[in-house]
Amino acid sequence: MGKTLLCFPLLEARKREAMAQFWKPGSEKPRLLDDEEGGVLFYSSSGFGYANMEKQRQKLPVFKYRNPILYLVENHATTIIVGETGSGKTTQIPQYLKEAGWAEGGRVIACTQPRRLAVQSVASRVAEEMGVKLGEEVGYTIRFEDRTNPGVTAIKFLTDGVLLREMMDDPLLTNYSVIMVDEAHERSLSTDMLLGLLKKIQRRRHELRLVISSATIEAKSMSAFFDTRKTRQGEADEHCVPRRQPTILSVEGRGFNVQIQYLEEPVSDYLQAAVSTVLLIHEQEPMGDILVFLTGQDDIDAAVQLLNEDAQNRGRQPSGLIVLPLYSGLSRADQDLIFSPTPKGKRKVVISTNIAETSLTLEGVVYVVDSGFSKQRFYNPISDIENLIVAPISKASARQRAGRAGRVRPGKCYRLYTEEYFVKEMHAEGIPEMQRSNLVSCVIQLKSLGIDNILGFDWLASPAPEAMVRALEVLYSLGILDEDAKLTSPTGFQVAEIPLEPMISKMILSANLLGCSEEIITIAAVLSVQSIWMSARGSQKELDETKLCFAVAEGDHVTYLNVYKGFLHSGKSSQWCHKNFINYQAMKKVVEIREQLHKLLRRLGIVLKSCDGDTKVLRKAITAGFFAHACRLEAFSHNGMYKTLRSSQEVYIHPSSVLFRVNPKWLIYHSLVSTDRQYMRNVIAIDPSWLIEAAPHFYQLQKPNTATY
């Protein structure tokens, strides 16, 4: 790879003037970061261009491009944009591309975002800037909401997950002339899958242009990944545009400078260090809000308490601090407190999880305190268990966190670790989600797109072979894949169509055969949201008592049916939810998912049928999907210890379950939560004979009433 190239040594003033003229967002300057061929971005009296030094510059048609991005996109199959926050890349580039004619002839410019909220807000911003009605020329699609007008929409924003789903109907994405993937550096599961598939599509569709937007740190690996010159060598169209070697363009942002402060000595207790740092900032620094990054609810609640105690100890003198916690488990109303303006003379301190790193943006933050840790999910393919572990963040995350201090004016970031640690020990990038997740959903999606050799798939980062093998095993045992690891018909193909965990999808299909699909899709929807109970630490007793009104002896799944019935009966009332310690937002989502499933099943030719309160068939349907999650109460166990049938893992019923302390002999759980113990969340009592009925290939009868693996 070549060195970083900058603009021609032009007079600074002329350069700035030119930038201002041709680069709409005003203060930002495009700058070519790297190019192996020695191309440079240059300026002439008629505009910016891009040229190859080796060739005669005059012969290149650079002068017709008034914007370097257009030149790059037209002439490269893949353009990688490295843009700082506030550079306008997300909103400007789609508009440039449309102006340049990339959306003509019924073609559409697709722009993906990893999050629904981002899709909505970017789409409405662009529609506003272009002076058009949202949903017409500029539209968006997210789950449960499609605001596009086919034939009219020229720029379409969507989540990367939706684009993946669209590929199931149109594997080459023929509607789109340009696909822009934003925030690719976050390396989410769906982004990684999408990038691998897009590279494959490019091989078939030479006219397709990709624009990948990423943080600087990932640009080189992205570029190397999309560099297809080697694989295409010797082919007849070698001389044709576009070039298969990606180009990288860096766009400077409008963020303010953030001064970084390190600790001189490492600390052992980052919680205490965070609290002291907040107090220090408050004493010594000018006004401006503080954002503190900690790892989870426990840490955050503890820090909030320490800061409030400190304020009380000061006695009469008011501390002037408004301390607010922030994590996704908070109710909507509590989360919204964060956005209330800070009263004059006060200083807001928001103590947050990673949610404030990417998902929520707080205006007015001038100081960031970074603990250097976050909770991360790790998957162990051997035990098939996902764990949440407090782990050090990457340099990329640390930069992202620091950047949150420079949105309104120059800020400061206090890192609760040493500079030496940052430079020498901190990893440049985090581990991609692909390498720390359960892969069943991923495998099934690729299979449905006709990717048979999944281990040989062109990954940006290859997943662990053990995880892949485990996923294939699970899908085989569910009857979703056959011996040749191909999707079975119809089960496999139907499961791939249903946008839920494959085990839940299998449960739904089995319910169809057992005649209880009406009830099962409600259960499926509830299992697909976080938790329908309100997290009420202070009023735990009341919550438990209320829960008893809905609870049934069969277990949590059947209990959820009662909650759902009550919710419908109340007219989907938020007051009813509040009164019953039920999360209103979660219930709304349950209703949406249920509706989506209803529609989808109709498309698959499945008619909903009710079992009219026969919970036995209901539990049999659950068993058909989750037979691998069966466990048995240990004989003579006094503390409610269970062992899983598959691997004799020690597990316990989670205290939030309605079967806690009931301890039926045989159970099926939906998922495990690992802390000091493995807790089973969402459990249901079963009869062991159902296991053999549902999965004779998985369980064999050893002696009466005892199944064994």
Added chain:
DNA sequence: GAGCACTGC
């Protein structure tokens, strides 16, 4: 008798 970083279809 105790605990859930964050997304997404």
